[in-house]
Amino acid sequence: MARIVAGLGAPHSPGLPSTVAKNPAFVENGLYADLRRHIEEVKADVVLMFSNDHFNTFFLDNFPLFAVGVAAQTSGPNDQTPMPQYQIPVHEGLAAHIHRTGIQNGFDLSLTQEFTVDHAFAVPWHFIAPHGEVAMVPIFVNCFSNPLPQARRAHDLGRMIGSAIRTYPEDLRVAVFASGSFSLEIGGPQIPVNERSGVPDRKWVDRIVHLLRTHGINDLIEEATSDQMTRAGNAGGELLNWIAMLGVIGGQIPITLEPQSHGHAFGVWRWE
Amino acid sequence: MSIYGVHKLCRSSLLDLAVREALKADPQGAMERFPLTEQEKRLLLAGEVGKLWEMGVSGFLLSYLTRWDLFGLTVPVYCDRMRAAKDWRYPDGWQGVTSGRESAH
Numbered sequence: 220m221a222r223i224v225a226g227l228g229a230p231h232s233p234g235l236p237s238t239v240a241k242n243p244a245f246v247e248n249g250l251y252a253d254l255r256r257h258i259e260e261v262k263a264d265v266v267l268m269f270s271n272d273h274f275n276t277f278f279l280d281n282f283p284l285f286a287v288g289v290a291a292q293t294s295g296p297n298d299q300t301p302m303p304q305y306q307i308p309v310h311e312g313l314a315a316h317i318h319r320t321g322i323q324n325g326f327d328l329s330l331t332q333e334f335t336v337d338h339a340f341a342v343p344w345h346f347i348a349p350h351g352e353v354a355m356v357p358i359f360v361n362c363f364s365n366p367l368p369q370a371r372r373a374h375d376l377g378r379m380i381g382s383a384i385r386t387y388p389e390d391l392r393v394a395v396f397a398s399g400s401f402s403l404e405i406g407g408p409q410i411p412v413n414e415r416s417g418v419p420d421r422k423w424v425d426r427i428v429h430l431l432r433t434h435g436i437n438d439l440i441e442e443a444t445s446d447q448m449t450r451a452g453n454a455g456g457e458l459l460n461w462i463a464m465l466g467v468i469g470g471q472i473p474i475t476l477e478p479q480s481h482g483h484a485f486g487v488w489r490w491e
Numbered sequence: 492m493s494i495y496g497v498h499k500l501c502r503s504s505l506l507d508l509a510v511r512e513a514l515k516a517d518p519q520g521a522m523e524r525f526p527l528t529e530q531e532k533r534l535l536l537a538g539e540v541g542k543l544w545e546m547g548v549s550g551f552l553l554s555y556l557t558r559w560d561l562f563g564l565t566v567p568v569y570c571d572r573m574r575a576a577k578d579w580r581y582p583d584g585w586q587g588v589t590s591g592r593e594s595a596h
Binding site: 405414454 | 498499506541549552557566567570575
């Protein structure tokens with residue numbers, strides 16, 4: 220049977236690959252290298268990734284709340300992000316099993332079988348598996364277009380996916396990855412002077428980090444209202460990716476959690 | 492269809508090179524490719540991003556326009572107008588959180 224072997228969280232800042240290409244000493248390159256090392260140490264075969272499309276894979280003509288990518292492969296980035304293009308292997312069997320199990324358990328998941336991904340999936344991939352060292356299972360969460368899914372629902376989605384992984388008959392080792400920020404405004408009224416983006420709510424970032432470190436998931440779910448996430452910026456809903464990841468891995472506390480100055484963090488959850 | 496057409500124009504400026512070039516060369520003509528209301532056309536031509544945001548247009552998508560200074564939207568102009576937008580969701584301001592308007596990177 221498949222096993223869940225680690226949880227990971229990191230940002231998907233689109234400028235990060237080019238920043239690191241110019242300056243390999245940039246601190247977030249080291250933090251991503253740590254994540255990659257953990258994925259290698261737990262011998263993951265698959266990285267199941269919760270992330271959010273930014274109107275590139277999908278658009279508002281048809282924008283899923285939750286979608287599973289079921290295909291042999293995908294590619295990206297599809298949104299002009301300055302970074303290499305990747306062909307990304309997808310674990311089609313596990314993805315299909317998660318989609319089917321979700322429907323059977325009352326989650327009305329969307330299905331996409333021919334798709335490309337934007338920087339939200341491609342930036343983490345660039346740092347953790349650029350040579351296709353693992354296969355991905357992409358789970359799209361709407362973190363970006365109001366109304367957002369509720370935090371409780373995102374956590375329940377994660378719990379369901381955890382059960383689905385554990386009932387998949389192949390002996391796979393699955394690491395679960397959450398991609399996204401805690402507080403970030405891009406292009407909205409909360410941006411700083413002469414900047415395209417900023418961090419509107421640093422207290423909320425501190426609060427999230429505290430709750431993650433102290434078994435505070437239930438408080439986090441209660442406090443992560445749509446209102447609070449919106450106050451944390453128009454990308455503040457990306458916290459939902461982390462909440463879903465925590466639903467998969469259960470009540471663990473991280474072995475490392477490193478908040479950064481730009482409203483996001485790097486985290487690792489391991490138990491073996 | 493109101494709002495949706497503005498979102499579609501912004502997205503196309505990123506993903507469709509022909510649209511981007513048309514928006515640079517002839518903004519008024521290029522707008523005819525999209526289902527925009529007369530008010531939306533007027534506000535776009537004037538670069539009134541704060542007012543568009545107040546109507547419900549995504550700031551994330553609007554900010555694409557600054558990548559090519561479309562509709563005269565340089566980053567400083569965009570920021571001034573967007574930061575002046577009135578947030579209908581919180582008429583008393585942002586409560587219980589640090590103020591984003593002063594926060595730096």
